Amino acid sequence: MLNSPLIQELIFKGNVPEIREVMKRSREQGMQTFDQALFDLHEAGLISYEDALRNADSVNDLRLHIKLNSKLYGGVAEMQRGIEHLGLTE
DSSP: OOOOHHHHHHHHHTOHHHHHHHHHHOGGGTOOOHHHHHHHHHHTTSSOHHHHHHHOSSHHHHHHHHHHHOTTTTOHHHHHHHHTTOOOOO
């Protein structure tokens, strides 16, 4: 987490749940949640799927993120990239 005006305001107001959401959306500024870091480590092959889930803040969110986005398991996003050249015809 970086000390930004928005983060300061959320801390001041005690809006802790929103801090996590801001962190999730602010990777380009250098912020990330612990679960995002676990996902990156898992994708790099540095930790196992089980270790990632065991240490996650939100097991269900991380499990879903891996299922939808993992290149290791051919996530839905990867599958869609593989079929984008196909078109629907009537």
